[in-house]
Structure formats: C-alpha cells, structure tokens
Amino acid sequence: MREVKISLVGYGVVGHGVVDVLTRKRAMMKELGLDLKLISVTDHTGTIISEDGIDAQKILGEKTLTNVATSSMKGKEAIDAIASDLVIEVTPTNIVHGQPGLGHMEAALAGGKHVVTSNKGPLVVAYSRLKKLAEDNGVMLKFEATAGGTMPLISLVERTLVGNTIYGIRGIFNGTCNYILTRMAEENIPYTHALSEAQDLGIAEADPSYDVEGVDTAGKVVILANALFDMNIKYSDVDVTGITGVTPEALALAREKGYAIKLIGDVPALTVRPTLVPVGSPIAVGGTLNSAAIYTDLSGTITVSGLGAGSIETASAILSDVVSIYRTKRIDAIF
Numbered sequence: 001m002r003e004v005k006i007s008l009v010g011y012g013v014v015g016h017g018v019v020d021v022l023t024r025k026r027a028m029m030k031e032l033g034l035d036l037k038l039i040s041v042t043d044h045t046g047t048i049i050s051e052d053g054i055d056a057q058k059i060l061g062e063k064t065l066t067n068v069a070t071s072s073m074k075g076k077e078a079i080d081a082i083a084s085d086l087v088i089e090v091t092p093t094n095i096v097h098g099q100p101g102l103g104h105m106e107a108a109l110a111g112g113k114h115v116v117t118s119n120k121g122p123l124v125v126a127y128s129r130l131k132k133l134a135e136d137n138g139v140m141l142k143f144e145a146t147a148g149g150t151m152p153l154i155s156l157v158e159r160t161l162v163g164n165t166i167y168g169i170r171g172i173f174n175g176t177c178n179y180i181l182t183r184m185a186e187e188n189i190p191y192t193h194a195l196s197e198a199q200d201l202g203i204a205e206a207d208p209s210y211d212v213e214g215v216d217t218a219g220k221v222v223i224l225a226n227a228l229f230d231m232n233i234k235y236s237d238v239d240v241t242g243i244t245g246v247t248p249e250a251l252a253l254a255r256e257k258g259y260a261i262k263l264i265g266d267v268p269a270l271t272v273r274p275t276l277v278p279v280g281s282p283i284a285v286g287g288t289l290n291s292a293a294i295y296t297d298l299s300g301t302i303t304v305s306g307l308g309a310g311s312i313e314t315a316s317a318i319l320s321d322v323v324s325i326y327r328t329k330r331i332d333a334i335f
Helices: 013-024 026-031 075-081 101-110 120-136 144-148 153-160 175-187 191-200 215-229 248-256 311-334
Strands: 002-009 034-043 046-049 086-089 114-117 166-172 259-267 271-278 289-296 301-307
Touching: 002 013, 002 075, 002 311, 013 026, 013 034, 013 311, 026 034, 034 075, 034 311, 075 101, 086 101, 086 311, 101 114, 101 120, 114 120, 114 311, 120 215, 144 153, 144 215, 144 311, 153 166, 153 215, 153 289, 153 301, 153 311, 166 215, 175 191, 175 248, 175 259, 175 289, 215 259, 215 271, 248 259
Parallel strands: 002 034, 002 086, 086 114
Antiparallel strands: 034 046, 166 259, 166 289, 259 271, 289 301
C-alpha cells in the first residue's frame, strides 16, 4: 500500500468538492493500492493540519477555515512547512498574472511535490516555466480539470491516442455559454433573459463576463495549445469573440438551415468565436455540457463530451490526475 500525503490549497467550491471526493473514494483508492491521506487544507484564513488525516465532517460544513484552522499559515508558507507528497491547488483563477496559484505551484514543484490543479491562470501565464520546474525537480504537474472539466481530454491525447498525430481540437469549453445559447435557441428568448435565468440557477456568476466574453474558453485554448501542441503561446495570441452579440433571430435562422450556434474554441487556429455547427454534429451538445472533437491521422475524429463545471465533477478530474501520477511512477519503476 502506497501512502500519499496530500495538501489542499484553496477551499472554495472546488476545494469542498475535493475534500468530499477524497473522503468518499478513499476505500476505493485503497483497493488500487493507494492510501490518499489529506493532511492539510489551506485557505486565505489559515490552515487545518492533521498528520492522521483531516476529518472531513469537521470542515465540510464550513464556508472558510476561520473557525477550524489549527495554524495561521497560508499559501506558500503552508506548502513549504507541511510534509506532503502532493499539492492540489484550487484557488481562484487569474489569467493576467496567475496569482496566487502560480506562487503556490512554484513553491510545491520546487519543493519536490507533485501538483494537481484546476486553476487555469498559472498555466495560461507560465506553462513552460512550470513544466520545466516539474522536470527539474523530478515531479509531475497534472491539470486535466483546467481544460475540459470532466472530459478526459488531455489524458486521452497523451495516453490513449499516443502514436497519433493530432491535427486539431475544437469544441465547446464553457458550460455557461452553452446553456445560454441553448436556452436562447429553444425558447427564442434574448441573451439578457437567458443570462438572468442562468444566474438564478447558479450556472452563471453575478459577473458573467469571464464566461460570456470568451475569456474562460480562450484560457483553455492556450492550455491545450501549449500542453498538447507545444505552441508556446500567450492569451493575447488568441482571437476572442464572446456570445453577447448573438441574437434569437440569428439562432432561429441558423436552425432553419440545420445549424446551431455554439461558442467554439479551436486549436491550433487559436480562435474563440460563435460558430455555426451542424445540428447533427457530435459536438453540438446542449445545456451545460462541454464537447470536443480531436482530429487525428490514425484514429480519425474522436469526440468526447461531459460536464464542464461543478465541484464534484471537477474533483473527479482531479482525483483521476492524482491516481495517474502514482500509476505512471509505478510503471516507470518497473522499467
């Protein structure tokens, strides 16, 4: 049995999901030979530490760690001080400077700790630097949850489709936009009405600009371009148009012609824009689903879809990355 001591940095919606999933799946992980022990959780208020493993019931009902923190350590200080094997970084995304997540990841990798993250910002800002830091310190950086939510996109390309030449990846990478466009098309309602509905349901944020202006999708395009196509691009290299200008009339006209309008991110074209997609296309999914078509030389076109957001769904992708690190290391050891 391999014991893996885990530190979680960030205790928002995704952080709560990670605690829940690690607790819920601990017995299953032991069957795989992994004892995943969450020994610390850190947020902006402090850190709770337990070498024997955090009692999830103690913290899942807490919005922050204010009432339960056992240490005032935060961020890089906590990462440096706590003897964990792996850091899960799920603080809020900032694609301008990548902080505070970028500093957290750098500290963990430099300290010889694997990193698994759902935080797009650091990867958009400094993917090459983080990748080199991981390589130099003999650890892994995993980020499946940053690009496709529950879609096994990065791992599918890197593992299952290994040996294929990947010509391109295009698809829907933002569930909020997809929900809004789906509702506009189904009910012939204006953008503002569909957005308000999405906000009432908790699908869209109070400030939805990050999603509806295409910023989130563009960040994912950058990550895919750099990680899977070795393009070494920046956010500013992506041509971005959001969905705020899409009208019910345009959606209705598209439908008459057999098309849906979807916000499509495209690599290596480096575009994000509302695009006509045939209604029967596998990537023309509705609601909050994400989808992606992967164009290859040997396997043809592979299409995947899945939920793009949600605390448990994101935590599922994070757990998959954690397991993959130790499965990969075990294979390396054999050879």
